[in-house]
Amino acid sequence: MDPIRIAVVGMGKIARDQHLPAISGNPNFNLAATVSPNHGGEPGIPHFKTLDELLESSTGVDAVSLCTPPQVRYELAVSALRAGMHVFLEKPPGATLSEVVALTARADKVGTSLFASWHxxxxxxxxxxxxxxxxxxxxxxxxxxxxxxxxxxxxxxxxxxxxxxxxxxxxxxxxxxxxxxxxxxxxxxxxxxxxxxxxxxxxxxxxxxxxxxxxxxxxxxxxxxxxxxxxxxxxxxxxxxxxxxxxxxxxxxxxxxxxxxxMEYPGLYARFATLIRGGRSDVDLDPLRLVxxxxxxxxxxxxxxxxx
Missing domain, CATH: 3.30.360.10 (Dihydrodipicolinate Reductase; domain 2)
Incomplete structure (x- = not known):
């Protein structure tokens, strides 16, 4: 089974400290690209300033991990889902409950996996x-x-x-x-x-x-x-x-x-791979609802x- 080609969007501390090592250690994934307007990429990996630049390129990507601040995540997730990608949402999954509900419905409609991660x-x-x-x-x-x-x-x-x-x-x-x-x-x-x-x-x-x-x-x-x-x-x-x-x-x-x-982030990526392979989503809003x-x-x- 071919690895899932994944892009990391937002290359701040959490992406470098947790996401990249977890992806590297999971044979189900292959880091295909990184996206950030303010931070550089990784040696030998295609890097883009915006997600739109990635989507307009010829770089093949099956899934994205959105590691940006939550206030800007909804539009990025919509663009990724529209392109048929599976989406991993760093916690909290969004800036509001309503936008995550909307993303869940969109993912169900297009048949891709949406994962609201709680590490x-x-x-x-x-x-x-x-x-x-x-x-x-x-x-x-x-x-x-x-x-x-x-x-x-x-x-x-x-x-x-x-x-x-x-x-x-x-x-x-x-x-x-x-x-x-x-x-x-x-x-x-x-x-x-x-x-x-x-x-x-x-x-x-x-x-x-x-x-x-x-x-x-x-x-x-x-x-x-x-x-x-x-x-x-x-x-x-x-x-x-x-x-x-x-x-x-x-x-x-x-x-x-x-x-x-x-094993928090390795566990998250193992779960994400299982969701993608099984054609399912996992979006639990209970923690965000209490906030x-x-x-x-x-x-x-x-x-x-x-x-x-």
């Missing part, structure tokens, strides 16, 4: 956590997701603009895990969003969720953390405590601690200005 779901501890919780009574959940924005998103102004999500850019990773491991659907009760006086997106958020079984879920998001970073989900059950730490990479159970190799609910229902408070 944290492929962290080593997530699948076994989901399996363990499926047989337990869950009493309480706490999410502590605190990091230093200056370390992880230096100079990325788009992330503070409408549609850039602010602190929910990392926070949606926690929600992608939460909605995957919880046996019952989750919804928002209350939220307080802290917005710097000079920014349009929050730098912190305090949120109360619960699931349809009545389980209380508290989420503490903050981009002002210094020192050790915190990416933890703690679940109290009738059989003891489950803890996912380091973004889901480490699973702690009453029976002990499990640590396995980080939208926080913006819809959340109380906003102004905090001190943020400057890089």
């Amino acid at each position: 944290s779901r492929f962290a080593a501890g997530v699948a076994p956590a989901r399996a363990w919780l499926s047989e337990r009574v869950i009493k309480d959940v706490k999410i502590i997701w605190r990091e230093d924005v200056r370390e992880w998103h230096p100079g990325q102004d788009w992330i503070w603009e409408p549609g850039g999500l602010g602190v929910f850019d990392p926070g949606i990773n926690a929600l992608s895990i939460l909605t995957h491991i919880m046996p019952s659907p989750v919804f928002l009760n209350t939220a307080t969003l802290s917005l710097p006086a000079n920014r349009a997106a929050p730098i912190a958020a305090d949120i109360q969720f619960r699931d349809t079984a009545g389980t209380p879920i508290h989420m503490d998001l903050d981009w002002r953390q210094v020192g050790p970073q915190s990416w933890d989900i703690i679940v109290e059950t009738d059989a003891g405590q489950l803890k996912l730490s380091n973004g889901g990479a480490v699973l702690s159970l009453p029976s002990g601690v499990e640590r396995n190799e980080d 939208a609910d926080a913006f819809l229902r959340g109380k906003r408070q102004s905090v001190e200005e943020f400057h890089d």
Whole structure:
């Protein structure tokens, strides 16, 4: 079976650190092209300033990974789908729920695969956590997701603009895990969003969720953390405590601690290949829906200005 010829659109840090190595390590894919107006390409690989330039060229491409900021992703995805390409959407899958729904319908109509990727779901501890919780009574959940924005998103102004999500850019990773491991659907009760006086997106958020079984879920998001970073989900059950730490990479159970190799992006590309070979799509909007609910229902408070 011939490899899937894939182009990476948007050659920033996430593309170089995660996408390119995952593609290189998967025999189902062959990197056919890169696209970026601001960054160079890879040695020996055709590079284009825009997706339109790629589509107008003679370079053969079957699929694209869209690693751009979400605010500009919809039009790129439409162009790719119109050209009959399979589309991988880096998280979050779009700037709004409605545009991702529209993309899903378009992909179904043209018969190509659309993949709304949630890389944290492929962290080593997530699948076994989901399996363990499926047989337990869950009493309480706490999410502590605190990091230093200056370390992880230096100079990325788009992330503070409408549609850039602010602190929910990392926070949606926690929600992608939460909605995957919880046996019952989750919804928002209350939220307080802290917005710097000079920014349009929050730098912190305090949120109360619960699931349809009545389980209380508290989420503490903050981009002002210094020192050790915190990416933890703690679940109290009738059989003891489950803890996912380091973004889901480490699973702690009453029976002990499990640590396995980080396979998030390799796992995403294995899933994308399976979808393409099987003629299917995978577009789960639950994490983005919870973020939208926080913006819809959340109380906003102004905090001190943020400057890089």
